Amino acid sequence: xxxxxxxxxxxxxxxxxxxxxxxxxxxxxxxxxxxxxxxxxxxxxxxxxxxxxxxxxxxxxxxxxxxxxxxxxxxxxxxxxxxxxxxxxxxxxxxxxxxxxxxxxxxxxxxxxxxxxxxxxxxxxxxxxxxxxxxxxxxxxxxxxxxxxxxxxxxxxxxxxxxxxxxxxxxxxxxxxxxxxxxxxxxxxxxxxxxxxxxxxxxxxxxxxxxxxxxxxxxxxxxxxxxxxxxxxxxxxxxxxxxxxxxxxxxxxxxxxxxxxxxxxxxxxxxxxxxxxxxxxxxxxxxxxxxxxxxxxxxxxxxxxxxxxxxxxxxxxxxxxxxxxxxxxxxxxxxxxxxxxxxxxxx
Amino acid sequence: xxxxxxxxxxxxxxxxxxxxxxxxxxxxxxxxxxxxxxxxxxxxxxxxxxxxxxxxxxxxxxxxxxxxxxxxxxxxxxxxxxxxxxxxxxxxxxxxxxxxxxxxxxxxxxxxxxxxxxxxxxxxxxxxxxxxxxxxxxxxxxxxxxxxxxxxxxxxxxxxxxxxxxxxxxxxxxxxxxxxxxxxxxxxxxxxxxxxxxxxxxxxxxxxxxxxxxxxxxxxxxxxxxxxxxxxxxxxxxxxxxxxxx
Numbered sequence: 001x002x003x004x005x006x007x008x009x010x011x012x013x014x015x016x017x018x019x020x021x022x023x024x025x026x027x028x029x030x031x032x033x034x035x036x037x038x039x040x041x042x043x044x045x046x047x048x049x050x051x052x053x054x055x056x057x058x059x060x061x062x063x064x065x066x067x068x069x070x071x072x073x074x075x076x077x078x079x080x081x082x083x084x085x086x087x088x089x090x091x092x093x094x095x096x097x098x099x100x101x102x103x104x105x106x107x108x109x110x111x112x113x114x115x116x117x118x119x120x121x122x123x124x125x126x127x128x129x130x131x132x133x134x135x136x137x138x139x140x141x142x143x144x145x146x147x148x149x150x151x152x153x154x155x156x157x158x159x160x161x162x163x164x165x166x167x168x169x170x171x172x173x174x175x176x177x178x179x180x181x182x183x184x185x186x187x188x189x190x191x192x193x194x195x196x197x198x199x200x201x202x203x204x205x206x207x208x209x210x211x212x213x214x215x216x217x218x219x220x221x222x223x224x225x226x227x228x229x230x231x232x233x234x235x236x237x238x239x240x241x242x243x244x245x246x247x248x249x250x251x252x253x254x255x256x257x258x259x260x261x262x263x264x265x266x267x268x269x270x271x272x273x274x275x276x277x278x279x280x281x282x283x284x285x286x287x288x289x290x291x292x293x294x295x296x297x298x299x300x301x302x303x304x305x306x307x308x309x310x311x312x313x314x315x316x317x318x319x320x321x322x323x324x325x326x327x328x329x330x331x332x333x334x335x336x337x338x339x340x341x342x343x344x345x346x347x
Numbered sequence: 348x349x350x351x352x353x354x355x356x357x358x359x360x361x362x363x364x365x366x367x368x369x370x371x372x373x374x375x376x377x378x379x380x381x382x383x384x385x386x387x388x389x390x391x392x393x394x395x396x397x398x399x400x401x402x403x404x405x406x407x408x409x410x411x412x413x414x415x416x417x418x419x420x421x422x423x424x425x426x427x428x429x430x431x432x433x434x435x436x437x438x439x440x441x442x443x444x445x446x447x448x449x450x451x452x453x454x455x456x457x458x459x460x461x462x463x464x465x466x467x468x469x470x471x472x473x474x475x476x477x478x479x480x481x482x483x484x485x486x487x488x489x490x491x492x493x494x495x496x497x498x499x500x501x502x503x504x505x506x507x508x509x510x511x512x513x514x515x516x517x518x519x520x521x522x523x524x525x526x527x528x529x530x531x532x533x534x535x536x537x538x539x540x541x542x543x544x545x546x547x548x549x550x551x552x553x554x555x556x557x558x559x560x561x562x563x564x565x566x567x568x569x570x571x572x573x574x575x576x577x578x579x580x581x582x583x584x585x586x587x588x589x590x591x592x593x
Contacts, residue, residue, distance in 0.1 A: 235357075
């Protein structure tokens with residue numbers, strides 16, 4: 001705003017000054033007498049012009065017409081221009097009447113025609129002024145929007161890349177592979193299913209980038225595969241409980257979001273507990289939302305909540321997809337239980 | 348025969364490693380531990396030559412565990428992923444294996460260990476170790492962790508222990524990390540033939556003294572190889588002269 005107001009005064013004074021010079025030039029070329037009265041009238045015209053358009057600008061800013069779409073702004077501006085022209089006339093005639101109270105007396109008799117004439121003349125200046133003012137801002141606004149869109153796009157891309165990368169934790173993959181290798185001798189059957197589970201996870205995490213949302217059922221199957229693999233690793237240190245409402249299975253949710261949260265629950269919760277713990281996944285309808293709850297044994301590490309990438313990216317993704325309607329929060333429900341909660345609007 | 352302990356929170360990972368180690372008859376697995384506390388217990392009671400140590404474990408990490416030991420055995424770290432924590436090491440006097448472990452890498456790591464073992468044997472006599480287990484031998488190594496940084500330090504490389512409140516500052520190479528141990532406790536564990544209590548605040552390594560100068564009041568001023576100047580108190584000067592003059 002600061003910068004534009006600096007330009008504004010340059011344009012305002014420059015524009016009206018040019019107009020004054022132009023009028024003098026034309027008058028001289030046309031052989032009109034350039035006397036004191038002519039100059040006083042001209043000065044008055046310019047000064048009232050600057051004054052009235054400045055008031056007009058303040059008004060436009062106050063009612064915020066510049067941010068309206070073009071088709072709404074134009075009728076309003078047209079009407080306002082007429083009123084401004086009339087006002088300009090009133091102001092000028094009153095000032096002239098005040099400067100030349102006696103000599104101009106006769107002319108006042110012709111007031112209506114003269115009034116109209118001056119108003120039309122004002123229109124010649126004020127209409128271009130309004131157009132210039134409006135389009136100057138219009139162009140600036142579009143340019144700013146373009147810039148914002150570009151920035152937003154870059155941000156979204158960056159986020160996408162990061163979330164995709166963070167989807168599969170390399171630690172998890174190699175630990176799983178190591179467990180599977182040990183299982184090959186110990187329990188070949190389990191080793192075979194484990195390989196299928198790992199394949200499912202890898203496949204789905206590679207497909208994520210293509211879709212904005214997936215059916216909850218699909219996401220849940222990945223999470224089940226994931227937890228089955230973690231169960232091989234943690235054995236009796238990991239207990240899992242599902243409380244899934246049947247009618248939530250066909251809801252749409254962002255892919256890998258539940259997975260990321262469950263991974264967090266394992267990484268920050270279960271894997272830090274010497275005696276292990278429980279992960280509970282709840283999915284149900286609540287009011288007009290699909291509510292997802294992930295509860296795990298452990299404590300909430302404050303520093304991780306603040307800048308943990310998993311949580312920030314979850315919030316950002318929800319916001320990009322659902323705006324203010326979706327909701328995510330994580331908290332300690334007692335001294336040894338952490339609960340993450342997602343509210344996703346029904347689509 | 349090398350007596351080894353495997354410390355890893357996953358049973359399957361321990362099994363897998365044991366299976367791989369069957370190929371190496373010189374390694375005898377004497378115990379397993381599923382977390383850091385169990386690990387400390389096993390190390391204290393069995394005094395193994397070597398431990399295979401997982402870094403990410405519940406409760407305490409492998410690093411935390413090592414920092415709690417008075418004397419660190421040889422360590423081979425095992426981790427599932429090229430951990431940033433491993434890069435925190437200043438002196439890489441150790442090896443690490445990525446899980447799933449490649450048999451050839453395991454052979455390399457054990458081979459490297461053999462070479463070092465032999466070198467150490469030549470330096471110190473076997474009977475010394477047998478005499479007193481709780482006394483730290485000159486060739487023993489300690490694991491030092493100060494914040495995010497870790498070091499494996501041979502006692503021979505330590506020039507000076509300095510008392511800082513409840514902590515001791517250890518001087519070696521260009522580093523001086525703090526450890527949570529009192530100077531008196533350290534003195535009890537250190538070999539007095541090598542580590543000398545110069546005054547209330549300092550224990551110096553006699554092998555790393557550069558210069559000895561007389562000091563006022565009948566004391567001495569020692570200059571160490573790292574340039575540190577340590578004053579020997581009058582009472583200790585008598586003892587110092589006795590030791591040095593045979």
